[in-house]
Amino acid sequence: MLTKLIGYEMKAFGRIILPLYAATLGMSFLIGLGVRFLPEEAYNNFFGATVIMIFSVLIISTMVMTGILCVQRFYQNLLGNEGYLMFSLPVGTHQLILSKILASLIWTFLGSVTALCTGLILAVTVVPYRDLIGAVRILGIKLSELDVQMMVNGMGSLFLWIVVGVLSFTAMLMQIYASLAIGHQWSSHRILGSVLTYFGINTIKGILSGLLVNIGIQTGLPGFIMTQTGQESLVPVQVSAVCMALVLIVVFSYLTWYFLDRKLNLE
């Protein structure tokens, strides 16, 4: 059932997002070709500026649209009239929430991949082949000169940062979901209720993390010392960020589930 739910989320997202991806990728290809083959005068004018602007708008709207959809799919599909359809399905509330969060993460990932691809397409089309091969060769040499230990460390650190990023993003989305679920308890002005809830939660988070840092300093927990002194290894910072995000995800998931399962208040 969860896979089917995610499948429907993918479709609902895809019908809006995929055309944007296609447009962005196509545009980057065209711009690349234009830069490479047209004489400088052709794009060094109003036309060129317009093309670049359209391109930027496309990239930005893809990013913004992904964000909007992550929130809107939850709000409209579960808390709007469509909620009557979704909450009648023989699935648990946790599966509904999980399908939204997983679909959002998948589409955010696909969005990042698309952004990377745009960069690659631009690079490949703008730079002539010979230069490109040369660049790759130089990069290979530089990499081989690097210390293996350092490289492993670097990769490990990068991986940790990615984990931190994904978890923090998930925590933020869950905070939005929880705020929407709680804001829906109001009998009117539900959006306002959700926004106020979101900032309320932020305030509580701020106070709590302030307290934690204080406790950390006083008890001399290594992770917090590191943040204070800014020493060579960032691992403790990353680990504490991961823990923090995990705790937030658990708390917000429970809140969302509780208000959707026990306090559902569809109009």
Add this chain to the structure above:
Amino acid sequence: MSVLECRNLTKKYGNLTALDNIDLTLEPGRIVGLVGPNGSGKTTLIKLAQHMLTPTEGQILIGGAEPGPWTKGMVSYLPDRDFLPSWMNVDSLLHFYMDFYQDFDPDRARQMLESLGIDPRMTFKKLSKGTREKVQLIMTMSRKASVYLLDEPIAGVDPAARDYILRTIISSYSENALVLISTHLIADVEPVLDEVVFLKQGHIELHENADALRERTGMSVDGYFREVYKC
């Protein structure tokens, strides 16, 4: 054997008591009218049966179990509003129902849609309000459910549509299923009902066989309803 049962069921919204200590047992093979003026607790009762609300006190049981994913698999619910995702079309909704409801009969649904001349490729955005209502009814009645919960199915529809809805309900009758129709328009539904449950300010005022009520009171159920709820 009861298929829907309420035991001391109470639902409060803050200070407001929507349902007050209700006991009700409904059996399969019956078409039951849940009647009462607006605000008497009809929708609240139906939402409780579908786990869209949770009881403040007491219990509601579907097939002996508390409402949850399992009971939703055997309950077919028609809400009193448009729940169709506007970007979907009839065909994708059919697949949606096939994916999630094991008791959904796509052939029956297709046949009913076809007899109304509804194009399965039209998105819901482009269909008229009346057509969307019919699509919702067809989807709801094309499941072979144990319980059908129809919330105000004939409110605000024209006489022809009303007849279509009532005919569909009669032709979907099964001796293994309970059909619960909430309405405040009794006269139209009266001949279709086995039993009536009168709700008044969160209480059950009466639960009786419709014909027995007509015999006892010498009035139509509608006439008696007007008597009971006289302002």
Add this chain to the structure above:
Amino acid sequence: MKWQFENGIPIYLQILRKMRTEIASGAYPPGGKLPPVRELALEAGVNPNTMQRAFAELERDGLVFSQRTSGRFVTEDEEALRQIRRSLSEEIINELCTRLTHLGMGREEIRAAVDAWASGYFLSAESEKETKPERELSPENEIKPKES
């Protein structure tokens, strides 16, 4: 078309009366098959259980019998049919007399009025028959007015 029902009388009784009349009049001929309960319920716009109840009553009265696999049939028992005709006509006469009495008419007055009206009615019916000889009544399916 949906059947019309009166207020205050159980619907199954109204269906029962209608079915009795149709059987007595031959609209459902003796030995003929009745439509299934579901179909008739849909036609009448009533609950299938209500229709079922009316059918059960008809069976109890011996007007209808069911064969397990092939459905329900109207009885061919002339006596039962005659009896139902009699009881229906009594009901009608009873109602007529009640209403006429209510108007203040006495027994002789009612009889005279019915006689006078009936002779006129059957006279015009016969003359109609003569002008339209091609119209034939199937003898089995039509009730013949009782000659008094």
